Amino acid sequence: MALEDAAHEMFRMAKQYGDADLLAAMKKIEQLHIEADRLTGYADEVRDGRILRVVDRT
Template identity: 45%
Template sequence: MPLTKPNQQLRRDLKAIASNLEESCVDLGRLASRLSDADAIALMGLVGTLYEEADRLVGFADEVKTGLISRASKQTK
């Protein structure tokens, strides 16, 4: 079954946010290479967490695609 427009947009948004997080991780990794060992290790720990969060967002996007997650329609007052 094809996705509704709101669900298509939700999936695109989730994937775009995940991509932005991953790009930020690459930038932070470059920055970490210029830091002292202790600071670099701390920053790379944060980068690892951000990569995990990006993976979760991609998983949510997959759940939107399969219909497990959907955007509710707006209710009028």
């Protein structure tokens, strides 16, 4: 998934900087992982038919 790939890339880049920068990047990476998990859950719900898209044709 693109968000997880971005999180891994940010972690790799953050290791090149100082401790404060690494901690700030880690917080952003953690949030990216949370959002990726949430999107995966939504995709599972769509696939299972628990979430449907409604198109307003008015």
